[in-house]
Amino acid sequence: xxxxxxxxRTTALWIVPLAFLVLFYxxxxxxxxxxSLGRGEGGLIAPFAxxxxxxxxxxxxxxxxxxxxxxxxxxxxxxxxxxxxxxxYQFRGNGVVMxxxxxxxxxxxxxxxxxxxxLIGPRGWVNLALMEWLDLSQPxxxxxxxxxxxxxxxxxxxxxxxxxxxxxxxxHIDPRLSQASRVLGANNWQTLRQITLPLLMPxxxxxxxxxxxxxxxxxxVILVLGGPxxxxxxxxxxNQTISLFNLPLAASLSIIQLACTxxxxxxxxxxxxxxxxxxxxxxxxxxxKRLTSWRSRIMAGVILTLLVxxxxxxxxxxAARSFTTxxxxxxQASLSTQRLTLANYQELTINRRNSLFYVPPTQAIINSLxxxxxxxxxxxxxxxxxxxxxxxxxxxxxxxxxxxILMLPLGTSAVTLGLGFIVALNHPPVDLRASPVLVPLAHxxxxxxxxxxxxxxxxxxxxxxxxxxxxxxxxxESQVLLQVDLPLVGRAMLVAxxxxxxISLGEFGxxxxxxxxxxxxxPIMIYRFISQPGALNYGQALALSTILMVTTSAxxxxxxxxxxxxxxxF
Amino acid sequence: MLRKVGLILSLGMLGISGCVQSGPTSTPTVLEPRxxxxxxxxxxxxxxxxxxxxxxxxQIKVRFLKAGDTGTALxxxxxxxDNPLADVFYGIDNTFLSRALDEGIFESYASPALAGIxxxxxxxxxxxxxxxxxxxxxxxxxxxxxxxxxxxxxxSLEDLVKPEYKSLLVVQNPATSSPGLxxxxxxxxxxxxxxxxxxxxxxxxxxxxxxNDWDSAYNSEFSxxxxxxxxxxxxxxxxxxxxxVIYAETPPETPPTAAVVGDETCFRQIELVGILKGTKNRxxxxxxxxxxxxTTFQEDxxxxxxxxxxxxxxxxxxxxxxxxxxxxxxxxxxxELIAQKREQWLKDWTETVLR
Numbered sequence: 001x002x003x004x005x006x007x008x009r010t011t012a013l014w015i016v017p018l019a020f021l022v023l024f025y026x027x028x029x030x031x032x033x034x035x036s037l038g039r040g041e042g043g044l045i046a047p048f049a050x051x052x053x054x055x056x057x058x059x060x061x062x063x064x065x066x067x068x069x070x071x072x073x074x075x076x077x078x079x080x081x082x083x084x085x086x087x088x089y090q091f092r093g094n095g096v097v098m099x100x101x102x103x104x105x106x107x108x109x110x111x112x113x114x115x116x117x118x119l120i121g122p123r124g125w126v127n128l129a130l131m132e133w134l135d136l137s138q139p140x141x142x143x144x145x146x147x148x149x150x151x152x153x154x155x156x157x158x159x160x161x162x163x164x165x166x167x168x169x170x171x172h173i174d175p176r177l178s179q180a181s182r183v184l185g186a187n188n189w190q191t192l193r194q195i196t197l198p199l200l201m202p203x204x205x206x207x208x209x210x211x212x213x214x215x216x217x218x219x220x221v222i223l224v225l226g227g228p229x230x231x232x233x234x235x236x237x238x239n240q241t242i243s244l245f246n247l248p249l250a251a252s253l254s255i256i257q258l259a260c261t262x263x264x265x266x267x268x269x270x271x272x273x274x275x276x277x278x279x280x281x282x283x284x285x286x287x288x289k290r291l292t293s294w295r296s297r298i299m300a301g302v303i304l305t306l307l308v309x310x311x312x313x314x315x316x317x318x319a320a321r322s323f324t325t326x327x328x329x330x331x332q333a334s335l336s337t338q339r340l341t342l343a344n345y346q347e348l349t350i351n352r353r354n355s356l357f358y359v360p361p362t363q364a365i366i367n368s369l370x371x372x373x374x375x376x377x378x379x380x381x382x383x384x385x386x387x388x389x390x391x392x393x394x395x396x397x398x399x400x401x402x403x404x405i406l407m408l409p410l411g412t413s414a415v416t417l418g419l420g421f422i423v424a425l426n427h428p429p430v431d432l433r434a435s436p437v438l439v440p441l442a443h444x445x446x447x448x449x450x451x452x453x454x455x456x457x458x459x460x461x462x463x464x465x466x467x468x469x470x471x472x473x474x475x476x477e478s479q480v481l482l483q484v485d486l487p488l489v490g491r492a493m494l495v496a497x498x499x500x501x502x503i504s505l506g507e508f509g510x511x512x513x514x515x516x517x518x519x520x521x522x523p524i525m526i527y528r529f530i531s532q533p534g535a536l537n538y539g540q541a542l543a544l545s546t547i548l549m550v551t552t553s554a555x556x557x558x559x560x561x562x563x564x565x566x567x568x569x570f
Numbered sequence: 571m572l573r574k575v576g577l578i579l580s581l582g583m584l585g586i587s588g589c590v591q592s593g594p595t596s597t598p599t600v601l602e603p604r605x606x607x608x609x610x611x612x613x614x615x616x617x618x619x620x621x622x623x624x625x626x627x628x629q630i631k632v633r634f635l636k637a638g639d640t641g642t643a644l645x646x647x648x649x650x651x652d653n654p655l656a657d658v659f660y661g662i663d664n665t666f667l668s669r670a671l672d673e674g675i676f677e678s679y680a681s682p683a684l685a686g687i688x689x690x691x692x693x694x695x696x697x698x699x700x701x702x703x704x705x706x707x708x709x710x711x712x713x714x715x716x717x718x719x720x721x722x723x724x725x726s727l728e729d730l731v732k733p734e735y736k737s738l739l740v741v742q743n744p745a746t747s748s749p750g751l752x753x754x755x756x757x758x759x760x761x762x763x764x765x766x767x768x769x770x771x772x773x774x775x776x777x778x779x780x781x782n783d784w785d786s787a788y789n790s791e792f793s794x795x796x797x798x799x800x801x802x803x804x805x806x807x808x809x810x811x812x813x814x815v816i817y818a819e820t821p822p823e824t825p826p827t828a829a830v831v832g833d834e835t836c837f838r839q840i841e842l843v844g845i846l847k848g849t850k851n852r853x854x855x856x857x858x859x860x861x862x863x864x865t866t867f868q869e870d871x872x873x874x875x876x877x878x879x880x881x882x883x884x885x886x887x888x889x890x891x892x893x894x895x896x897x898x899x900x901x902x903x904x905x906e907l908i909a910q911k912r913e914q915w916l917k918d919w920t921e922t923v924l925r
Binding site: 144228415512513528532 | 607612613614615616617618619621634635636637638639641642645646649650653655669743745746751780781782783784785786788789790791793795796797798799800806807810813814816817818819873874876912913916924
């Protein structure tokens, strides 16, 4: 009796999220993949054979995997010290650092490329300074279109995932565990290796998986910063689809990319079940200490300099350029010919050409925020029940099958899914092909795995005894949920909300394919300006990028304030 | 809590079903004007008053659907051929034309407005796709650089492999960029299928730089634009110098850049429009196409999209006639040959230039 009620409840929790995924993900994907493969003349096997045997395609698959592994490891290495600092120490500006390091996550690749160019491009500040100093005629640092540009950009984009997912979990781990270890004679290194890291592993693994899938399906970074010599599966799928119109080969590459995503996720799921254990989470004010000793201050200084340096200096350079202009007629860039101006911002508010598609910047901000809010609501309402059942009934068949499958949208080629919408959602009642509703739906597909992965470790770590104690004391099930579970996962829900919000604000690929011209988001507007010649167009793109940065950080700080409930005292 | 989630969800679903669009195939009611849906690429632009005048004259509403870059928009049109997304598709160019015609996405329409348009632009004898505008992909150079160094700017494709132009040129990857492909076609049109690869190896020896997209080439690598890069020659459009005048904080007397317009140095991209097969609004679609070829629309287009009208009666704004030099003879490769050889050319180019 109890068993059947339990199954009924689990199914009820799954039904809406599953319906959403089937309608807006699996059905469009199956349609486009079968149509594409059906266009091949050599049958079903031929395109797969080509993808797996031709040296060029095999090289692409191999490069896609190893650059993603390397990028993920470097991002973890770079992010973990920062996560430690933000988790364990209480200092002024903690929240600001968190918000600042989140901005890169939403910046369009073309703008990030412009930012890196302003710093270390052929005429960037670094090269100009070195040329002057060493008296060179050619720029000494070759950065753009190199592997290091790809790796650095991936670190730049994804460090915030480590800071938020690992940092947040870390800040609630009881410090008495490691204190006990030291009292028992372990040194710092032993404590880190044998106590802290094992406790953190579920969060680190979650972050690593998301970062890996992002890097594995990297498109803009490879195209713009990596240059023509580097090709990932995602780039090749785009080329085969759009440039060469070889839909069967594109479909087989899409399926290979999905199969890899699935394999890595299954590996992660196996690992994470072994890794996680119930913990007593503590509120931050019990776990964090102040920077009192000199040693801790120096450590904090070094970590913050590196972190804020990489994550914000390129953006500051970008913002600075949006307020400057260069005098005409000089081919050599130098700091002396630049002066301050607001022209780029003023120009944004003028419809000079009386264009039908002109949109004032305030309207673009409103569009972006509206889509982002819808995404937050949708992703949380779909993600919470799923995360709940995954964490609670992790041994049930449904959970074991669904857990890896939920990650698939993140590993899906944007161009394939975009065309899938066209061939699937084309009949009433769901002819959504030209509907603005499609934008938050597509954003939710990307945000959904983030929401689930942020929530599951927190929910799993709730001690069953707490809930049992509440039940013994007479609490009804709904009361346990509201007064025990919710406060405990409240923080994780905020993390999830911030991810959904930022993913929606920064999303470009899917939005460009489905947004209506009269309702562009800020990234779409940036793209409009940056793809036209003229200094003022370039300037307007930079000005809008600065506006996007401000909107993002304001939004993130606002969500952080909106605390559902702080982890309580238990 | 869970009930609340359910509530939010059902509200969300209500919202979705409430917003479902009826699409271009909906039956018109008496109260609402009929809607004509025009599918186009990202770069489409038009003046508001021009569209409003057309709408009120015909008592209809024009809805625009921007469907990504040209290639993406075309793929969407092909994949939705059974149930078209729109009534008209504008923006296909001669590099993609054969793909569209082979897939049979257009209905023929012999517009009376075609009468005044020169034959060189009419690429489809069956009038399934009708020419609207053209633009030439040409080399652009930074005038300041060449003045300062006292070297004359390049005048032909052959010039680019000479030692004085070493390390000066940046081009786009033809596999990922439309001007990049057009420039590759210019070299194929000029040197022939037998000669273009040798030319590209010489360009490689002369240190040509290849990037993936127009923006990186023009805004980051090119020295004559806002990004102030290190290369004074770039592949762009013959109209690009006009942008540098119009979109400057204080418009200069003359543009800081210029296009190389020697014989067979540029490749002409012709953009076309067609009625999508299966439209329920054939009469409106015909009106729209006539309108696109009329002088009203043709004269509005240059300042909006920086392309040139195919209608010889359309006058050009002063900024174009004063500041731009246009090629007299462009390199030519037929749409059929492009469709047939595109993959092979891209493969061979990649082998020669990137390996």
